[in-house]
Amino acid sequence: MRPIQPRIRLFLSAKRQFSCSHHRREIRSVSELPDRIIPRYQESLHNDLLCLQWPSPPRNVFFIKKENVPAVTDAVIEFSKHVHSSYPSTAMIFENKVASEIHDRLPFPVYTSAADRDTATLELQPKVDLTVTLGGDGTILHAASLFSATNSVPPVLSFSMGTLGFLGEWKYHEYKRAFREVYMSGSGPGDRCAQLTPEKMDESSGAGSVSPEWSSLRGKFMGEARPARVLLRNRLKVGVFDSAGHRINASSDGNLAPKIGGDIHAMNEVIIHRGQDPHLAVVEIFICGRLLTEAVADGIIISTPTGSTAYSLSSGGSIIHPLVPSLLLTPICPRSLSFRPLVVPSSMNITLRISDKNRGRGLELSVDGVRRNHGVDIGTEIHVRGEQLRCRDGVFTSGIPSIVRGTHSTGATGDDGWVGGLNGLLKFNYPFGEA
Amino acid sequence: MRPIQPRIRLFLSAKRQFSCSHHRREIRSVSELPDRIIPRYQESLHNDLLCLQWPSPPRNVFFIKKENVPAVTDAVIEFSKHVHSSYPSTAMIFENKVASEIHDRLPFPVYTSAADRDTATLELQPKVDLTVTLGGDGTILHAASLFSATNSVPPVLSFSMGTLGFLGEWKYHEYKRAFREVYMSGSGPGDRCAQLTPEKMDESSGAGSVSPEWSSLRGKFMGEARPARVLLRNRLKVGVFDSAGHRINASSDGNLAPKIGGDIHAMNEVIIHRGQDPHLAVVEIFICGRLLTEAVADGIIISTPTGSTAYSLSSGGSIIHPLVPSLLLTPICPRSLSFRPLVVPSSMNITLRISDKNRGRGLELSVDGVRRNHGVDIGTEIHVRGEQLRCRDGVFTSGIPSIVRGTHSTGATGDDGWVGGLNGLLKFNYPFGEA
Amino acid sequence: MRPIQPRIRLFLSAKRQFSCSHHRREIRSVSELPDRIIPRYQESLHNDLLCLQWPSPPRNVFFIKKENVPAVTDAVIEFSKHVHSSYPSTAMIFENKVASEIHDRLPFPVYTSAADRDTATLELQPKVDLTVTLGGDGTILHAASLFSATNSVPPVLSFSMGTLGFLGEWKYHEYKRAFREVYMSGSGPGDRCAQLTPEKMDESSGAGSVSPEWSSLRGKFMGEARPARVLLRNRLKVGVFDSAGHRINASSDGNLAPKIGGDIHAMNEVIIHRGQDPHLAVVEIFICGRLLTEAVADGIIISTPTGSTAYSLSSGGSIIHPLVPSLLLTPICPRSLSFRPLVVPSSMNITLRISDKNRGRGLELSVDGVRRNHGVDIGTEIHVRGEQLRCRDGVFTSGIPSIVRGTHSTGATGDDGWVGGLNGLLKFNYPFGEA
Amino acid sequence: MRPIQPRIRLFLSAKRQFSCSHHRREIRSVSELPDRIIPRYQESLHNDLLCLQWPSPPRNVFFIKKENVPAVTDAVIEFSKHVHSSYPSTAMIFENKVASEIHDRLPFPVYTSAADRDTATLELQPKVDLTVTLGGDGTILHAASLFSATNSVPPVLSFSMGTLGFLGEWKYHEYKRAFREVYMSGSGPGDRCAQLTPEKMDESSGAGSVSPEWSSLRGKFMGEARPARVLLRNRLKVGVFDSAGHRINASSDGNLAPKIGGDIHAMNEVIIHRGQDPHLAVVEIFICGRLLTEAVADGIIISTPTGSTAYSLSSGGSIIHPLVPSLLLTPICPRSLSFRPLVVPSSMNITLRISDKNRGRGLELSVDGVRRNHGVDIGTEIHVRGEQLRCRDGVFTSGIPSIVRGTHSTGATGDDGWVGGLNGLLKFNYPFGEA
Ligand SMILES: NC(=O)C1=CN([C@@H]2O[C@H](COP(=O)(O)OP(=O)(O)OC[C@H]3O[C@@H](n4cnc5c(N)ncnc54)[C@H](O)[C@@H]3O)[C@@H](O)[C@H]2O)C=CC1
Ligand SMILES: NC(=O)C1=CN([C@@H]2O[C@H](COP(=O)(O)OP(=O)(O)OC[C@H]3O[C@@H](n4cnc5c(N)ncnc54)[C@H](O)[C@@H]3O)[C@@H](O)[C@H]2O)C=CC1
Ligand SMILES: NC(=O)C1=CN([C@@H]2O[C@H](COP(=O)(O)OP(=O)(O)OC[C@H]3O[C@@H](n4cnc5c(N)ncnc54)[C@H](O)[C@@H]3O)[C@@H](O)[C@H]2O)C=CC1
Numbered sequence A, B, C, D: 001m002r003p004i005q006p007r008i009r010l011f012l013s014a015k016r017q018f019s020c021s022h023h024r025r026e027i028r029s030v031s032e033l034p035d036r037i038i039p040r041y042q043e044s045l046h047n048d049l050l051c052l053q054w055p056s057p058p059r060n061v062f063f064i065k066k067e068n069v070p071a072v073t074d075a076v077i078e079f080s081k082h083v084h085s086s087y088p089s090t091a092m093i094f095e096n097k098v099a100s101e102i103h104d105r106l107p108f109p110v111y112t113s114a115a116d117r118d119t120a121t122l123e124l125q126p127k128v129d130l131t132v133t134l135g136g137d138g139t140i141l142h143a144a145s146l147f148s149a150t151n152s153v154p155p156v157l158s159f160s161m162g163t164l165g166f167l168g169e170w171k172y173h174e175y176k177r178a179f180r181e182v183y184m185s186g187s188g189p190g191d192r193c194a195q196l197t198p199e200k201m202d203e204s205s206g207a208g209s210v211s212p213e214w215s216s217l218r219g220k221f222m223g224e225a226r227p228a229r230v231l232l233r234n235r236l237k238v239g240v241f242d243s244a245g246h247r248i249n250a251s252s253d254g255n256l257a258p259k260i261g262g263d264i265h266a267m268n269e270v271i272i273h274r275g276q277d278p279h280l281a282v283v284e285i286f287i288c289g290r291l292l293t294e295a296v297a298d299g300i301i302i303s304t305p306t307g308s309t310a311y312s313l314s315s316g317g318s319i320i321h322p323l324v325p326s327l328l329l330t331p332i333c334p335r336s337l338s339f340r341p342l343v344v345p346s347s348m349n350i351t352l353r354i355s356d357k358n359r360g361r362g363l364e365l366s367v368d369g370v371r372r373n374h375g376v377d378i379g380t381e382i383h384v385r386g387e388q389l390r391c392r393d394g395v396f397t398s399g400i401p402s403i404v405r406g407t408h409s410t411g412a413t414g415d416d417g418w419v420g421g422l423n424g425l426l427k428f429n430y431p432f433g434e435a
């Protein structure tokens, strides 16, 4: 058994204080919390966004923040205090390191998981109802990585701090309204979610018996709640196999795949790159088992549509709307005049094989910007396919449910913010001439 | 009423000869034929291709050929003679001009429609069971254009003559095998189409009662028939509206929209272009009603995935597999450093509006390479959205069902030929170095 | 002989009024003016710009303005009035149409050329000392086209009106300073032009004998004059030959080449394009007589470095600094994955040949945005090579000498404004993130 | 002082054997050889290639070969034997490691330099008359790197072994003819080099007194010698400075700059890259001291026109003919939609500064594919400018004089092989359709 780490010990001692009369400044284990509540995502008539519908109010809120930025730390404290006081039955979860950093600035107990990443992943998955991120796109990618081994990711509410990112939907100052919208979503008949299926909402969500948390809040906030709208971002499923065809699992120090085995999920992309080796990489690419080509290049990107505005964009890929069920294959600096980026259905398998022509060296594998280069040697195969949106009776159980920020003024509830992001953030088709 | 054109007259006189004893060299009206047989397209387990299933054998075969190439004319004669003799209950349909050109070289009556394009369209749609094209991609596009006003396009079997095209699947010398495969498809229990839904095939296709045409052929050809595999190519739906919001219909001389009104369908793309005007075009682009950008460019392409290897490719667009349900927006020579091609879900509407900044002139509109520039003035709006694949009980009623050529040797029945086309035809990622 | 056109007649009658006592509102012939003064362009030590050096003050100023914009007309009137009153020995030349439009708003006689373009060209070349343009890039291109048949183009001082262009250096409100800088350039020993060759300036410019116009102005303006800095923009030389190898000269109605015969010069580019024909153009490209490739495309651009930020940029070409002695070959929407833009030395000949594969139709030829499509049929050859900078004893006799706007504050006299234009106008590498 | 390495020792002992009667299998020091003969490069009338003119026959031939390929080793032995027997007054020089490897397979003494790279560089520069490379482009780059600290590089005759490279002009089987052409070049009046300057060749090359080596060979080879044609490839000059502005010289273990100090020259390019760090690099780019932009990217390439077909091509740069005097600035995967490759005159300085925004880490610097990352930390500046072609009286003293392979059959002596390379090697504009 692995030695207990300092932070875990702190947490254990906190646990021992249970009988104490004052709960504040405590760090508790996330395992003490009730299991997560699985929300439904209802299709709506007029657009491709889904309506978030909690069967009962969310209870376990997981805050993830950007590291080493004091202003973000202050924000997460302010935010969690607000949630604690306005929604008293919610519990606040933080990453282990963050819990240690901030728990004594909070007047209520905080929950955390093990410091060890794999264990944390196992502990968090069954508990988290809602993830809140404060930071940039990197923070959201990090949050996604903590759920990279599960199909059922809790909804993510993300706030950009400082520079606005492309994935982060909300501005921090909107946090009260945003949280309320998510918390109340699906709480009652007033929801304006025009449903595709005319089935009775009441029944499906426990007719009539609106939870007391919701009813009490109803009174407080005037007006009806608008349901939170969700963009289901599909991920990649990535499996790594050695030349003998065996799945490469993580050793204690590696992080190629979670201990649990199986595929890892990527929100943006998986990349094979020459890394610091100044020589070209050689990668064989197969689509549905058929050899497409042998790429001689700096690297190869397999990206989700979400990732089409990340590395793939820099490498010349097209911009793909996140709801196009597809995989992008974009080369990085290919040594060819005729390697055009490809887009295939997300149902097709793409395999990257590290060619024997790489003169003995391995290549670098990274997922969502994090290097995972344990064992990516010659002959190694990376198997990639798109996560399939599985929808049974309106319950989608895949993808990353990202809460979309509405443009209230216009009432254009179908607006998924994508066009706005292209113009505002990417300076898409920025016109010539003096500003 | 419009005057009867020479060719129509020929046809009318042919009609009068009905009582004659010898039927050969006749030209008859397609309207005399029985109504078309609607096939089913069955999903299969292992791939994204569909299995063609005729409830009973096809009867009305429509041959379309490239113009002005004697070798192609010879081929269409040879081909139709073969069909006539091997599948005696089939009728051969040709375009009006072609019927006049070749009927006296054929020992059986041929069928045709009116010379007038709009009338032809109306006459052909309810009759054609199967379209066979001989020529290049342009011939297929032309065939598609004849069904551009209907949702339910008959399956297309296309042979490349001379230079191999990207859309044309079959080589001419395979015509006997290809036709037989299509004709027999779905004829019996031997079909190797692993079905997704375990429902009894027999029932759905009229249990037990295999049609006599099929049974007699069964004997002749040894071995079981492999079902024809179909790639359902989604089209664009294009509507043109004047600045007052009225749909622009075709006048007698124009061809903006079929007389029947409603949208036209495009297999490759719809394009707005500056044409011969040496000045830049200005086009406003809206996605789902929201202004994306004002494009200053040579033109704008809205393309299907099928069209991604056509004009869009030349303009820098990515290559999209035909089964990704999407629309491509690719600029032609945009006056901006930051106009990257976009790909959106096929369910989203894209509107192109001819901006007032075009200094009074109109722009050129073309659909699948054919100019349709009647009335594309300032303020005109082109509304485009993707055809939605509609599937009810295994009957898809949209898209262009294109018969895919199999690679028999490998038995890889899931191979849709796309990867092969990239390598063989587009010279995708063609390696450096002396051949 | 061609009939005298209305405007010419006006001009002739103006001529008859010579004996009249009041010269104002007159339109005189440019042929009455003294011959132009050829300036020298001196290389300087620290940068690639040249110093303009008049042997004696310029006298004949040619104003060219954008058409149909009242504000620009007002500006040209204000500007020419200023020049008339501050530099009394200068004469104002306008294009024929403009002269008619504005002469009665000016209190002094104006000069003009024939309305007929070819004749105008012949008349203007020997007379114009300095061209001043007011408008956009199109106005500068038009000015250049009037000198497209000569090697020795007078310096161009260009002001942008309204939207800032990439070629137009100066803002209109700077007109007084700009004109003075150009007028005085090379007038005396105070010039800060660090010369490469240490030869005595006094001798070369007529030692000691500073012209009276200059001396009188010296007193007026305090401080020493800074010499005007010149960017010599190299042009293309374009010859059009029929399939028999004969140079195609302009008929009376065409404008392929000036009547004078010989090559025409292009400032931006020469383009072969499919025009309104929806089918691909086929063009054979030769470099130094050797077949490079057969291009199947919308068109082909041969551009100067100056034109690299015009159409070539939209077609994917790199941005080339105007002083790189080169020609760009950029395809427009080529039907190939592997047609990368090329840059060759300006000394190399490029020939475009309209291929026989164009199915009988001709293609469109345009030079600097103006169509010149008389006779560009199958077999026609377009011969292009770069204008060679000829420099003998510091006298450059080629290129378009464009007066560059200095950044006075920084004193960076070597700054040619190119980097500023990339950032300010083209939004080069515009950063992501909310503005 | 550094310990004598094994190979040097071998060489020293070889030296001691000088008095021995048999010279074979010896390894001697290159310093014993006579000083190199500086050839002239004469401009010719009809093209941009230069004519190589030896004042007297070359004596010291430096063979460089690809490592670890037995066939290449065999070739170099065969080749040097041929030179030894046919041109008896020549001496064969090899790299230290190669000399040890092959000297005992050669029946004559070989010359070499110190094993230490910096010392080797110092020893070779004053001695080598002609460099012969056998291998690929990498071998030529390596050869160039050995002369990267000098302006005056001896001519390079390069043979491709196996895969044909873009820089390597000759096929190995042509080695006899090729060597003879180079050896005899400028040997007499029969040279067909049409000279630009009509000065007497005889005088300049020592009138009348044709060297005995040449006269004896004249007899042997029938026919007149054609002069070798030279493509002068311009290089980059690269200086690396720390944030305090001090030039960073090489420590004993680094290789940033030769011990001799001063700039290093690059044949292809200099690159700043994020290397294995998965985060974007931030680099400030200055042109002529003016801030162009802050690049956020994988890296930045500053390339010669020669290097335009190397990494820059893969990163989207245009293809530039090697004789265009320019520098290319090509970004690698820039995080911007509007970073287009730039081309500036080779006389302009480009400075890359490692921005403070790189979060503390350094970046990777590489020159011609070799990493030289000692000290490329935040604040480090890379100063780059193009080597200026210096020509005084027909003696060019800069660039890499590369012997061009002629196409004898055509007699097109002006053909520099560039167009052929685009088509044959890069598959430029490779046409669609089945091969
Ligand atoms: N040359 C390039 O463009 C490179 C891009 N990356 C991208 O960075 C990602 C990792 O992000 P960080 O850890 O923050 O690394 P980072 O600190 O290097 O920043 C990456 C940048 O990409 C942006 N970004 C991330 N995902 C995005 C998305 N889906 N759409 C639009 N922009 C997005 C971020 O806002 C940030 O500006 C990787 O998944 C990869 O896509 C990584 C290396 C090089
Ligand atoms: N610069 C360009 O690339 C241009 C392309 N076109 C394309 O041509 C099409 C019309 O075809 P034609 O009447 O035969 O005109 P065409 O005779 O000008 O030939 C167009 C070429 O495109 C090919 N093509 C057509 N559809 C394709 C597809 N989906 N994928 C790959 N290649 C395809 C054809 O094989 C042919 O080589 C238009 O729909 C448009 O996409 C039209 C004009 C310019
Ligand atoms: N798709 C495109 O980018 C097209 C570009 N053009 C360009 O337009 C030029 C003719 O100009 P106009 O008569 O004003 O036509 P125009 O009214 O269509 O405007 C052309 C645009 O190009 C700009 N421009 C012209 N020369 C430039 C240069 N050297 N660098 C940067 N920008 C430049 C002008 O400022 C204007 O914005 C042609 O020489 C051609 O280069 C012409 C047609 C299409």
Ligand SMILES: NC(=O)C1=CN([C@@H]2O[C@H](COP(=O)(O)OP(=O)(O)OC[C@H]3O[C@@H](n4cnc5c(N)ncnc54)[C@H](O)[C@@H]3O)[C@@H](O)[C@H]2O)C=CC1
Pocket (backbone or CB within 6 Å): A278, A279, A280, A297, A298, A332, A333, A334, A335, D136, D137, D138, D139, D141, D165, D166, D167, D268, D269, D306, D307, D308, D309, D310, D311, D312, D314, D315, D367, D368, D369
């Ligand atoms: N993604 C890419 O395209 C990369 C390219 N390189 C290039 O490789 C060069 C170093 O060459 P090696 O040591 O052989 O590395 P290498 O073994 O990685 O091969 C580089 C390839 O580039 C080719 N090459 C080199 N110089 C060329 C030129 N001027 N024009 C056309 N092709 C050229 C070579 O033939 C070889 O195929 C670097 O100078 C850099 O330009 C290096 C890393 C990545």
